[in-house]
Amino acid sequence: MRRDLYLTIYLIYNYIAGLATANPEIKNVVFIIIDDFRFPPETSVSLPNIEKMAANGIYFKNTFAQQALCAPSRNSILTGRRPDALRLYDFYSYWRSSAGNFTTIPQLYKDNGYETYSVGKVFHPGISSNYTDDFPLSWTYLPYHPPTEKYKEDAVCKDETSGKYQRNLVCPVRVKDQPGRSLPDLQSLEYARNILSKRRSKPFFLAIGFHKPHVPLKYPRKYLRRVPLKKVHLPKYPQMPANMPPVAWHPWTDVRRRTDIRSLNISFPYGTMPPKWTLKIRQSYYAAATYIDDLIGILMSYVNKTDTIVVLTSDHGWSLGENGLWAKYSNFDAALKVPLIFNIPGKVPKSIETPVELVDIFPTLVQLSGIKANIPKCRRIDESVLCFDGQNLVPLMDAKFPSYLNYFAISQYPRPSVYPKKTSDKPRLKKIKIMGYSIRTKRYRYTEWISFNSTLFTRNWNITYGIELYDHMNDPEEHNNVYSISKYKAIASFLSKKLRAQVSV
Ligand SMILES: *[C@@H]1O[C@H](CO)[C@@H](O)[C@H](O)[C@H]1NC(C)=O
Ligand SMILES: *[C@@H]1O[C@H](CO)[C@@H](O)[C@H](O)[C@H]1NC(C)=O
């Protein structure tokens, strides 16, 4: 009886909140997803257009990906469900065949009268989106892929020392000398501009995925001047922490296999990057990010700010030498933290520190657009076509003092073994033996690496291969695992319980 009363009050509250936020003037959505993009950059580097969007919009400063790998993260964002619900931790299954016929964000808009467009890398291409970016279920029009994307692995980077064209990591280029005389993100921008310039009678949902700063760090060389080497710095802790369990480490194979990095002969798996190269890579990562920032500035000049919601995010972050790590593939903040920025007509700008997750985007957009009411929270194993693992962030946007209570982010990463090997970065499903589950609250990151059965999708919390606890109050780089320190025992046990309660059985 009492519960019913609470439920009624809750539903009325949601209904009123829905009325208050679904402004009929706002019709369109532009969803920008940047590949492997950490934000903010170090303080000496500026990304003016994205910083402007953050300053003029609702900026969630502590947003975390569900898994620091492209396909699992993108499918999770776009279905609003965790990797465990999609059973996808690698690149090799399509949720509609392997998990359930779950509705995506663009699909829901399409079913509600919107024209939906995909430009560039939105879904991860390949089997994980049925080789079609989930067309036609998600998209009104055939997804667009820039033609020059086919040169992405070509030897087109002129090496500073040898003068030869190589498959380098660090790859500033002259665009007019490139095959196709363009670059994928320039072509995607052009395509998106045409869509935005169209006159239309129906509302639209446009998703645009930029490929950079994903490796190789290939970008127009003029952006090198925007990030002089003297502006970039080494991370505070460029070495592997002594008390890090080996299962937390990965050998960043996609970085070391590039020709320029391979010739440095860095020992496998624990060798670290020479400082000179750490600086060069950081410079090129930020130069590539500056390039994308410029394109976003141009894109935004085509967006009608009075009738369009703009969302900007990334699939996950990227380690730039912190703790000796590079790339994604981990449960550290550097690999999991992403920007999440909403530009919403009529909403007061605000930056919010509360930790949130990428699965929260779907319920938030649904609320903002007012396209469908009362979509339930997913139960533990939920095969219904539409439910949410995340939560609607509109109450946080509207609150005078956004709460931290009941907000935290859950992430995960699989491993084939405790000791790092070649496949530790991206184990295929059948090789996965261990799953690292991680909870991030405002102050702590707590991670348990436990036994995982990849045939039955079951986990055993009693078999652990490593436990980590980082206290962000005095260790923002997560360099000091304090799990075994006695004064942290109580908080570790509290976070362990919270984490287990969130992970489905
Ligand atoms: C999945 O759902 C869509 C509608 O949302 C439907 O058209 C399609 O037939 C379904 N596919 C299967 C295999 O059930
Ligand atoms: C996947 O694509 C194939 C065509 O290549 C199509 O026949 C099939 O229905 C698609 N699967 C789903 C679940 O939509």
Ligand SMILES: *[C@@H]1O[C@H](CO)[C@@H](O)[C@H](O)[C@H]1NC(C)=O
């Ligand atoms: C790496 O190893 C190769 C072959 O052993 C050697 O020729 C080269 O000088 C080494 N490079 C560095 C930077 O040590």
Ligand SMILES: *[C@@H]1O[C@H](CO)[C@@H](O)[C@H](O)[C@H]1NC(C)=O
């Ligand atoms: C922007 O959208 C508003 C509301 O739909 C419309 O009145 C206005 O004409 C649009 N502006 C431009 C430049 O298209």
